[in-house]
Amino acid sequence: MTEKITIENEEYDFIDLPQVAGDKLERLPYIHRILLENVLRTAGQDAERAKAAILGWIDTGTSDQEIPFLPNRVLMHDTTCGPALVDIAGMRSALAEAGADPALLNPVVRVDVSTDHSVAVDFFGGVGALERNMAREFERNAERYRFMKWATSTLADFHVHPPGTGIMHTLNLEKLATVVSLVPNEEKRWIAPDTLIGTDSHTPMINGIGVLAWGVGGLEAESVFFGMPVALRVPDVVGVRLSGKLKDGVLATDLALVVTHVLRRIDLQDKYVEFYGPGVSELTAGDRSVVANMTPEFGGNSGYFPIDTNTLAYLRSTGRVEVHIRLVETYCRRVGLWFDPEATPRYTSVVEIDLSRVEPSLAGPSRPQDRLPVSQTRAAIAPMKKDGTPAAGGGGPDDGAVAIAAITSCTNTSDPRLVLAAGLLARKARIYGLHPPHWVKTSLAPGSPTAERYLRRSGILSDLEAVGFGIVGYGCTTCIGNSGPLTEPISKAMTERGILPVAVLSGNRNFPGRVHPQLEAGFLASPPMVIAFALAGTVDLDILTDVIGYSQTGEAVTLSMLWPKSSEIDEALALAADAGDYTPAYEEAEASRVWRELDAPETTIFPWDEASTYIRRPPFACVGTGSLLGNYTARPLLVLGDDITTDHISPAGAIAEESETGRYLIGMGDDPKDLNVYASRRGNWEAMVRGLFTNRTVDNMLGDGIPAGSTIHWPSQEVLPLWSAAQKYAAADQSVVIIAGERYGMGSSRDWAAKGVSLLGVRAVLALSFERIHRSNLIGIGILPMRLPPQYGPAALGLEVGDILEIEADESLIAPRCPVNVTIRRADGTIHEFVATAAIETMAEVENLRAGGILPRILQDLTSAK
Secondary structure (H helix, E strand, O other), X not given: OEEEEEEOOEEEEEEOHHHHHHHHHHHOXXXXXXXXHHHHHHOHHHHXXXXXXXXXXXXXXXXXXXXXXXXXXXXXXXXXXXXXXXXXXXXXXXXXXXXOOHHHOOOOOEEEEEOOOOOOOOOOOOOOHHHHHHHHHHHXXXXXXXXXXXXXXXXXXXXXXXXXXXXXXXXXXXXXXXXXXXXXXXXXXXXXXXXXXXXXXXXXXXXXXXXXXXXXXXXXXXXXXXXXXXXXXXXXXXEEEEEOOOOOOOOHHHHHHHHHHHXXXXXXXXXXXXXXXXXXXXXXXHHHHHHHHOHHHHOOOOEEOOEOHHHHHHHHHOOOOHHHHHHHXXXXXXXXXXXOOOOOOOOOEEEEEEHHHOOOXXXXXXXXXXXXXXXXXXXXXXXXXXXXXXXXXXXXXXXXXXXXXXXOOHHHHOOHHHHHHXXXXXXXXXXXXXXXXXXOEEEEOOOOOHHHXXXXXXXXXXXXXXXXXXXXXXXXXXXXXXXXXXXXXXHHHHHHHXXXXXXXXXXXXXXXXXXXXXXXEEEEOOHHHHHHXXXXXXXXXXXXXXXXXXXXXXXXXXXXXXXXXXXXXXXXXXXXXXXXXXXXXXXXXXXXXXXXXXXXXXXXXXXXXXXXXXXXXXXXXXXXXXXOOEXXXXXXXXXXXXXXXXXXXOOOXXXXXXXXXXXXXXXXXXXXXXXXXXXXXXXXXXXXXXXXXXXXXXXXXXXXXXXXXXEEOOOOOOEEEHHXXXXXXXXXXXXXXXXXXXXXXXXXXXXXXXXXXXXXXXXXXXXXXXXXXXXXXXXXXXXXXXXXXXOOOHHHHOOOOOOEEEEEEOOOOOOOOOEEEEEXXXXXXXXXXXXXXXXXXXXXXXXXXXXXXXXXXXXXHHHHHO
16 A cells, blocks of 8 residues: 655655555546545544545445545635634633643644735725735734734744735645645655645635645634544535637636536535546646636535646746656656546536637626626616716716726636736727726735736736736735725715615625625626726626727727737736746745734743733633533524625624724724724624624514614514624523524635624524535534525524524434424414434534534643643
8 A cells, every 4th residue: 555656866655546446546536536545644543444435435426434634734814814823822821721731732734824814905006005005904913913923933833924925825826835745754754645724715726736625614724733634524526527628818717607607506515526528638727726716606615627737837837846846747647646638537426518618707796606798797787776866977987887996816816817818908908098987996916926027027017007907915905805995986976876886806706795895796707807897987888899988099999909819818928927936026025024023922822911902812712611512492593594605794894983893992992993804803702793794784584674783682672783682692591593594604714703603602503505614613613503494494484583492402412414303482372393404414523513612622632631
């Protein structure tokens, strides 16, 4: 099973997959081949059982067998790392109070943190916007950044990449990922596939270069920090067979939106996706990564593309050393991980996509899976129009006005072809003298600091700047809601005339209120299409045929006059690309003077400050909190509909002065004009719990007209903020539950959406279906997720104030997918009974629930070891 291989005069140990699996290897999906290698190398005494489970999957294409997976590393960003570090700091304090050594709590795998989620677009469209936005970022987040820097001094193998080093997934693509890794231990010098988990749902972007990874919640990541493997069923793998070739003018974004639209229509819950077939070879690694990035949007756990010559070409183009590239090829060919476009492994099911049939596409106006032809934006917003008073003289923003046009997000800015395509369109627009109307807020926030180098070398940066798309930062910005304030003309038109403005962005999500709390509509588009709509200033048109603007000579300009050909993009890339850019660009960004000079404590135990409004000791990082399982009665706290996202549950955007969180922070002494965003406050549980479910589109069906973030308390029948009602229920020792519809918890891998709910006293969430990461996060914090029978959705149950639920979730009987008896005793005396299903997938999840969650389980293990 274990063999030695010599590559470039170096000897390595490796798991010989062809020897282990024999003829079965070529029938296994590539994902299963990587999992097989992992369990044989890391699972110890459980390796043979896990091996049999994986090889046995071939017979049926599905399995209920559980296997462990221990990735090589963990990837985080600053707003998911912050809560995790608060947990770790809290657990270290708890260990010290229990008489144990707090230094025992240390990562056993490499952890990388990208500081990318805090930069906002406060300044745009002018000289110095980048520098001014970064300065504001440090002003707002200095306390959080000191806390992160404390972690680098006290936690083993914990690496923080400072502001300005780009977006985590681009950093992973261009610098961190090895594709094949050296994994030495005390006995062996292993060579193995690079694997990771990330605390962001778009972690599968790295699947585009053949690295198996998926997104998890912060709590699950913390367990991996400390050596607990991820427990999963041998996954079902859906094969997506690609054929044909993309047409001229069709971009990777268009393909990603088509794939998302097609796959979201099938059930991919807890399934992995792998691409195969001859069409895969027609896609660059950049193309593949754009598609893989949209994995959470199409509902899968992965969007895996196997390793081939295009993978190697990408490694060369990003400055990886040639010796390592040869190692990747030699190893992958030897162990059966090299892609064969003619092979057809065994899959659970197969979906066919012909690349030649993909057309230019958008998604919107409110969900990323809602693909539409680029010509159909007018029809898409028609049902949403406010019928606002038209601008006097027709010179101002009306319904459909583009309020925000943002080239943003790792999804599309990690691929230089897409950014250069936008630049070429900007160049032609500049020649015609076109510029966006004054109400459009424009921005360019690349995922990598290398972007400035290739854009400047090609001469395209000045063209982008000329049409308002200068670089405003290297981070997530608008894609995650850090879009900054709207322009004055848009704000005025919304207030005075009630118009419906929209956002157009090259991001991955467009849920109402996500990009900006005042914007209900948004369209996902390729970078050049973002500029096209910015120039038009509205989506209330047919962008393919209508006039976008008029040249300085009065000539009508249409999209066909601006859109770059594939050959033009290829020529621009050849001129712009330099593999020598990557190392110096990252070295320069990593050497940030401001970060270097930031002072931080270097103690083993973090010195908590009771006056802090950013970092507060959490109540859930305690020894012996106890299980939430059992037989109990519960009041419904919230009754919700379908598609409740983690943004709905725990917002990330700006904190309003008049909000419950705003009033709390002002009461603590914070400046009302500088309350920052919810994402920055995730280290303060008291601020976060007050923001739960406050998205204005959240409808609590427990009664009519309940304001967002509120509920009706029983028996007082007062309408109260959720956190206030939760305090009253807790004082009365009354459990509460949440009822929801389909796809509860979709969106970002936001563990605070589970942590916050636990602080409301919620013991269970009953929904028709759950998004995978949020389901895992609920279990990680100790809350039982339960699937309602299809005929008993929230509307059918008809719960009202005064109803009570009796739940039988006995700790000794709970098991994966077990039935859970539920009885509703209504206020009018009637009784209704049904059987829900525990949304538990593995026995490891059962153990976490019995322990009260992952954090108590870790503390229990460490204090027992003492």
